[in-house]
Amino acid sequence: MKGLHLSLNQTQRVRLDTALQELQSLAPAAASAAAVTVADTIPVNQEDNILKGHGTVDQDGEVVATLCGVVERVNKLVYVRTLQARYKPEVGDIIVGRVIEIAPKRWRLEINFSQDAVLMLSSMNLPDGIQRRRTAVDELNMRGIFVENDVICAEVRGFQHDGSLHLQARSEKYGKLERGQLLTVPPYLVKRKKQHFHHLMQYNVDLILGCNGFIWVGEHVVVGEKTKTTGDQQKSSTEAENFTPLETRKHICRLANAVRVLSALGFTLTVELIIETAEASASSNVEINDMLGAEFYVQTAEREAKRRADLLRKKNGAR
Amino acid sequence: MVALSEGEKHFIRGGIEQDIRTDGRRRLQFRALSVETGVIPQANGSARVRLGGTEIITSVKAELGKPSILHPDQGKVSIFVDCSPTAEPMFEGRGSEELSAELSVALQRCLLGGKSGAGAAIDLSSLIVVEGKVCWDLYIDGLVISSDGNLLDALAAAIKVALSDTGIPKVNVSLSAASDEEPEVDVSDEEFLQFDTSSVPVIITLTKVGRHYIIDATSEEESQMSSAVSVSVNRHGQICGLTKRGGAGLDPSVIFDMISVAKHVSQQFMSLLDSEIAAAEAEAAE
Numbered sequence: 001m002k003g004l005h006l007s008l009n010q011t012q013r014v015r016l017d018t019a020l021q022e023l024q025s026l027a028p029a030a031a032s033a034a035a036v037t038v039a040d041t042i043p044v045n046q047e048d049n050i051l052k053g054h055g056t057v058d059q060d061g062e063v064v065a066t067l068c069g070v071v072e073r074v075n076k077l078v079y080v081r082t083l084q085a086r087y088k089p090e091v092g093d094i095i096v097g098r099v100i101e102i103a104p105k106r107w108r109l110e111i112n113f114s115q116d117a118v119l120m121l122s123s124m125n126l127p128d129g130i131q132r133r134r135t136a137v138d139e140l141n142m143r144g145i146f147v148e149n150d151v152i153c154a155e156v157r158g159f160q161h162d163g164s165l166h167l168q169a170r171s172e173k174y175g176k177l178e179r180g181q182l183l184t185v186p187p188y189l190v191k192r193k194k195q196h197f198h199h200l201m202q203y204n205v206d207l208i209l210g211c212n213g214f215i216w217v218g219e220h221v222v223v224g225e226k227t228k229t230t231g232d233q234q235k236s237s238t239e240a241e242n243f244t245p246l247e248t249r250k251h252i253c254r255l256a257n258a259v260r261v262l263s264a265l266g267f268t269l270t271v272e273l274i275i276e277t278a279e280a281s282a283s284s285n286v287e288i289n290d291m292l293g294a295e296f297y298v299q300t301a302e303r304e305a306k307r308r309a310d311l312l313r314k315k316n317g318a319r
Numbered sequence: 320m321v322a323l324s325e326g327e328k329h330f331i332r333g334g335i336e337q338d339i340r341t342d343g344r345r346r347l348q349f350r351a352l353s354v355e356t357g358v359i360p361q362a363n364g365s366a367r368v369r370l371g372g373t374e375i376i377t378s379v380k381a382e383l384g385k386p387s388i389l390h391p392d393q394g395k396v397s398i399f400v401d402c403s404p405t406a407e408p409m410f411e412g413r414g415s416e417e418l419s420a421e422l423s424v425a426l427q428r429c430l431l432g433g434k435s436g437a438g439a440a441i442d443l444s445s446l447i448v449v450e451g452k453v454c455w456d457l458y459i460d461g462l463v464i465s466s467d468g469n470l471l472d473a474l475a476a477a478i479k480v481a482l483s484d485t486g487i488p489k490v491n492v493s494l495s496a497a498s499d500e501e502p503e504v505d506v507s508d509e510e511f512l513q514f515d516t517s518s519v520p521v522i523i524t525l526t527k528v529g530r531h532y533i534i535d536a537t538s539e540e541e542s543q544m545s546s547a548v549s550v551s552v553n554r555h556g557q558i559c560g561l562t563k564r565g566g567a568g569l570d571p572s573v574i575f576d577m578i579s580v581a582k583h584v585s586q587q588f589m590s591l592l593d594s595e596i597a598a599a600e601a602e603a604a605e
Contacts, residue, residue, distance in 0.1 A: 007353045098322060150324040178326025181341050243333030253343040288343025292351060
């Protein structure tokens with residue numbers, strides 16, 4: 001709830017509090033017990049000699065948290081995973097990042113990690129899927145592919161021996177993102193899934209949920225046409241600019257505001273929830289801008305509480 | 320500075336052209352405004368104003384001083400703005416000096432009137448305690464906590480809120496002393512005089528992007544501007560000040576158009592601000 005500043009009136013405040021309390025009560029007991037703040041004692045079984053990990057300290061024989069977050073236990077190791085933290089990459093993650101520098105044979109990207117990620121020119125395949133040859137000409141033409149400040153999408157390849165993070169973009173679906181907006185949310189709100197690229201057919205919108213908390217909402221681009229559009233760019237800027245169609249733009253803004261609302265309320269971002277929120281706003285005739293108003297926040301919190309309650313009831317009923 | 324790719328810039332410009340901006344606003348719509356008063360207990364009046372992602376704290380501090388020889392019947396008001404490095408890393412050290420000075424000067428022009436004090440938003444003669452001897456010096460300080468565009472409008476709004484929160488202690492002057500001696504003053508701890516803030520203007524900045532102009536631009540939108548005109552308008556719809564930023568020139572007819580739009584928007588903004596101030600004061604009283 002950090003950074004949520006709403007001007008709520010009396011009833012809205014009561015409704016939001018009830019919804020949040022309900023959400024709290026719906027959470028499994030284990031989950032709420034695992035959440036700690038600084039100076040909270042972490043219950044451990046002293047017999048099996050545990051290993052104290054990150055964010056813990058030994059105080060008079062008790063394990064005490066030194067960070068706010070969630071207690072994680074892996075075999076003997078006990079550590080605290082902080083929520084308000086930078087992104088921690090894992091191999092295979094799909095991320096969205098922004099180019100900050102072009103260095104010899106590589107681009108440096110800002111991905112909300114503790115250091116800049118590196119995308120090697122050799123980690124990019126040619127448009128027809130053939131591996132690049134290391135030529136000097138190719139290297140000189142790197143700005144023809146990505147320039148500074150470009151938003152691109154790539155996959156985490158792994159860590160090098162020196163600890164730097166390498167990315168790769170070997171398929172058509174990766175690459176430059178254009179015509180849309182980039183949103184940043186706390187990385188813990190995006191869970192690793194099978195699918196991070198979403199083409200929302202009904203809206204003609206591409207939604208990319210980067211594992212690093214960078215979320216791209218933009219006009220749908222047909223794979224394979226990307227290279228062509230970049231070539232057109234120079235031409236179109238002098239002509240009358242061909243903007244995103246109004247209908248698509250409305251959907252983009254609506255989805256983007258849904259992401260903003262959900263992340264401010266601290267709900268895990270899944271494509272279903274984002275669409276549901278956007279649909280709910282559209283069906284109840286909430287203007288796109290009014291989605292960021294207090295009333296819609298309260299409604300979203302209430303809807304989520306109801307959804308989770310229903311889910312729990314169904315689960316219990318099935319048992 | 321904000322970093323944007325060509326695609327994003329194109330998207331922002333297109334949004335302004337099509338009258339639906341990245342957060343779904345129309346061209347002449349403000350972001351959500353939230354107002355808090357009395358955030359600094361040591362000050363005579365203070366306010367925190369949030370306009371979308373922009374956050375401003377202002378404080379008003381009153382001190383007893385001597386009026387200037389030129390204007391013995393007037394008090395003094397000074398405005399300073401500081402940009403905190405928490406807003407942007409480039410504000411660290413001396414990085415914010417240029418912007419702070421620009422904002423301070425713009426606010427001084429809009430709120431303090433001419434050299435003689437005529438036309439000031441704050442009635443300077445109300446600050447006098449003993450003519451030629453003792454007056455109140457008002458120090459208005461603005462601090463930019465986080466910056467997401469439209470700093471000037473937010474600062475002016477914050478100053479307006481802080482002034483409406485300000486209470487000047489009541490002063491009792493003992494008249495026993497001879498006229499050329501320093502009069503003895505007794506500052507009351509309990510009784511405060513409220514300001515008349517009805518003539519304090521609000522500032523509306525119209526940012527021109529492409530063929531259209533928008534109000535309350537975010538920093539992303541500001542990076543795409545060709546020029547921006549800030550109009551300060553008081554409650555009666557009178558123009559109190561006008562500043563233009565940005566290199567590109569403007570046609571006079573466009574400026575007149577902008578002024579009439581700013582005038583219209585300012586009245587809505589003023590009433591919104593008034594209701595927010597009333598709500599904030601009611602909350603503080605609880």
